[in-house]
Structures are given as structure tokens and as C-alpha cells.
Amino acid sequence: MISVKHVFKTFGAAAAATTALDDVSLEVARGEIFGVIGQSGAGKSTLIRAINLLERPSSGTVTVDGEELTRLSPDQLRLARRKIGMVFQHFNLLAGRTAQGNVELGLEIAGVGGTERRRRSLEILDLVGLADKAGAYPAELSGGQKQRVGIARSLAGNPKILLSDEATSALDPETTRSILDLVKTINVQVGLTVLLITHEMDVVKRVCDSAAMLEHGRILEQGSIVSLISTPGSRLAHELFPLGEIAPHPGNTVIEITFSGGSADRPVIAQLARSYGLDVSILGAVVETIGGNQAGRTRLELPGTPLANAAPIADLRGQGLLVEIVGDGAAMEGARA
Amino acid sequence: MIDPTAPGFWSGLFQVLLVGTGETLYMVGVAVLFTVLVGLPLGILLVGTERGGLFEAPFGYRPLGRVINRVLEFVVNLGRSVPFIILMVALIPFTRLVVGTFIGSTAAIVPLAVVAIPFFARMVEIAIKEVDSGLVEAAESLGATRWQIVAKVLVPESLSTLILGLSTTVTSIINFSAMVGTVAGGGLGQVAIQYGYQRYSTIHMVAVIILIFIIVMILQGLATWLARRFSHRGRPTRSRATVPTAI
Incomplete structure (x- = not known):
């Protein structure tokens, strides 16, 4: 639905240019709901603005729903943007328009008539x-209500895609959850494709089907959450299941087992202790519901x-x-596999 | 010297003030109309043609935007720096060309509009710059054209600041309109000069001052009320602070 290929974005003149993407x-x-996670300054905002070309990439192509946006004329691009909703942090x-007036803005821009505008906005x-x-x-509205208006405005024109630029970052945790649930509901109900950027892992955990990690303008890894979890050494998986520092006893072996899907409810540790007569110590465990599935790491x-312990x-x-x-005891640093 | 005790003095005074007020309101009103018609687009262009602005590259041509910006800056600065009394006289050939004469209230409209347009354009510039760039971005994301952004975002969102800026502009047009009285432009200014100054009638002078004061008060009250009415920010005084109140 969205295909970004080899996009570079630099700001400033050649000598003092900074590379954002x-x-x-x-x-x-x-x-799907695709989350791009990264810290401030990683280039997330530039990336999401490159999708609807609010920020034109220096090079590379952006294709949305089969249409290569980076090729379009300004007029064609404006039409294409109407199919891409966007919500902002x-x-x-x-300020001068009511909630309804704000929702009608996009419809006015698209030249929708008054009666239809009112009907659709309500x-x-x-x-x-x-x-x-x-x-x-x-x-007169709370932050959560404002963002609901923002979402309504972005959806009024029946877009196929929703871009979410840190939509929940200015909201408290409870409101964040309700907004994310709303996004998920709409995603399921309307079949809307969502690309969101965030610096909060909780957002990815709660709603994303796929994710990418952005750092210094580069994508470190991307894929479906399920596949990322089962990728050895995945940074995203590591941050999804924060287990803290490793401090093994010398001579012992520390392993991390990632459970997902069906394996989450099997008594793996008990079996291990019984079959091999091992004195297993649990150093830490995290279980999360990710994309509606139980997943965890022990x-x-x-x-x-x-x-x-090879067997x-x-x-x-x-x-x-x-x-x-x-960790194998000798290497106290805990070199990761 | 006029004798206040002479028969017909008060009715004469009333008549003169009525005509003077009418002329002043006429001059100011028409000048304001032209000021808004020209100053508003000028102010929008002034902001728009700046780097990163909406009209940064008219017809896709960036240097053109830069040239337009420079020219507008020059014109606005020139218009604002020439003292009105000089401008008024210097514009006489132009006024004659436009109106056919340079005497009377209609002729006075020309220099009044010419001096007010750059002043108001700056006010517009200030008001438009105050609009959050995020709103422009939101409208762009909805596929708005540049004109739609101007008409649906920039102007409505800065409306209360624009109204207060306009009120300041009108106040200074009223001030300048009194000055055209010195060159037979009519209006309350001419009443003050002819009767108050040349014929030593303190009563005329005081009456003119009071009348102008009342007009400005009504105007300012109206502007404040309108600005509050269009604000919807929950903090209606927010925009007022940014509009310079001095002329």
C-alpha cells in the first residue's frame, strides 16, 4: 500500500547539509498498522512527511496505492493527498472553527456540497x-477530544491511508490508549492502512502489526511484529521485552526464550526441569499482549x-x-547471540 | 474672532461639525475600504513570498518570489517612512490623475489610502505570521491549494488580530484625515484649522477634539468586541498584545 524506496532527505546546503533520511x-x-519507532531526531517526522510529500525527498521514490507520488505534478499531488489522511501531535x-467545521475543512477543500458536508461530518x-x-x-475540548476531531477530519474524505505523526505523544496514558483503540477499531472496520510514528514502545505493542526501527535516519530493522520477535538479536524485540541487565553466576549459562503464539501457554520450563533434571532459575520474564497475541520472553x-547445556x-x-x-558466566558482559 | 454669544453661533457650530464629521467619515471610510482591498493581499504576499512561504516560488519560479518579496518590502518601507504631510503634497499629480482634482474630501482619499496601505500590510504580515505553521501543514495534507490555505486557514485564523490591526490602521487614518484639512481636504481637521486656529474659536477646537476622540473610542470598542467575538481561543486578549498600538 505504501512503498518507500531508497529515500534520502538532506537539509541545508551541500557543505553543511544534515541527512535526515x-x-x-x-x-x-x-x-495493516505499521509503526515506525525511534527517538527524537531519528528522522521520524521527516519520514512521515515524506509519505504525503509535505517534505519532498531529496531522492528516492514514494508510492502510495500504486501511484508514484514523487512523480506527480503539484495538482495531481493535491488530489492524491486527499486519499491520505494525517493526524498530528x-x-x-x-481555532476559529467548531469540531464540525474542522471536520468539514477537508470536504470543503475537495469541493463537497454543503448538505453532504454536514451529513458526512456528523x-x-x-x-x-x-x-x-x-x-x-x-x-473547549480536552486533548483526547481534540485528537478525535483530528482523526475525524483526516477520515472525512474517506482516505485509504492514515498517517499518524506522534498522535498520542501529547496525551496522558489513558487517553493514549483510548485513541489507539479508536485507530485500531477504524483500521479493522474500514480496512484503513495506518502508518504511525512514535517514540513510545507501548504504542507499537498495543496496535501495530508491523514495525520499523529508525535511528539516525536509517531503518535498522523492519517486519511484522511476530517475525521480529522471533528474530535472534532483534533490537525491537529486545525493547519490546525489556529484561534489564544480565548478571549471571560464573560457570552458569543464561538463556532467553521468546514465546509467541501457541508456545506461550506451554509449560516449557517445568518440562525442562523434569526432563533434564536441571535446577532452572528464572532471572526475569516479560509477557505482553502484542497485536492481540500473547508473547513473552523469559x-x-x-x-x-x-x-x-547443549542438549x-x-x-x-x-x-x-x-x-x-x-551469557555464559565467563563473559560477564553478556554477549548477545 | 468668532463671538459665541452672537445669534446663530450654536446652530452654525452644529452645522459645521455635522458636515465636518460627515466628510471625515466619508474620507476615512472609503480610504479604509481601499486599504483593506490592497493592504490585505499585499500583507499576505509579503509573508507568502518569504523563504519557505506559500508563494515562495510563484509559477514554480523561485527567483520571482524573491524579487516580488524585495519589491514589496521596498514599497512598504518607502510608504511608511515618508512623512504624511510630504506624501500628501508629493502625491498631488497622482491624485489629480485619479480623481481629477486635488482639493476636497474625495481627493483626500488618495493620499490617505496610500499611506494606510503599507501600514496595514505590515499589520497583516504580523497577524499572518502568528498563525501556527502546523495549521498550514494540516490543510496541505488535506490537499488544499494555496488560495484555499489563504482563504480557509490564514485569514480566518488571524481574523481577530487582523481586526485589531485594522482598528489601529483606521485610527491613524483618522489622524491623517485631520491633516488633509490643512490643504482644503475637508473634514473635522479643516473645521479645527479654519475655525479653531485661524479664527481663534476655542469651542470649535474643543468640539473637534471631542468628536474625533468619540469616533476613535467607538471604533476601538467595536474592534475589541469583534476581535473577541472571532477569537474562540478561550484567551481573547492573546492577540492584542502583539499589535503595536502606536502609529
């Missing part, structure tokens, strides 16, 4: 749960060197679990 390529499938609502305000606030000005300490580890891997040896 450095050979970024992304694939977002139809109907600071909502960007017109319908969409109802969808985001603000039917009773149609006549309220943004100054850090275990097994007595003996990794060599001595149980092979057994675990044989069960389809992702097992990473993260």
Missing part, C-alpha cells in the same frame, strides 16, 4: 464518539556451561522456540 526503504501492506485544529464525528461535541470549539539461568537448548529449539544464549 539516509536510504530509507519501507513496505506497508494494505490494511498537536492536533492542528483551526457521521464521522459520531464514529469517533464526539457526536455531542459537533458545535464545540477546540478551546530469561533463565541453567547450571553449567553452554556446552554442557536441553537444542530440545527447546526443537519445539520451535527462539532461544538465545545471552
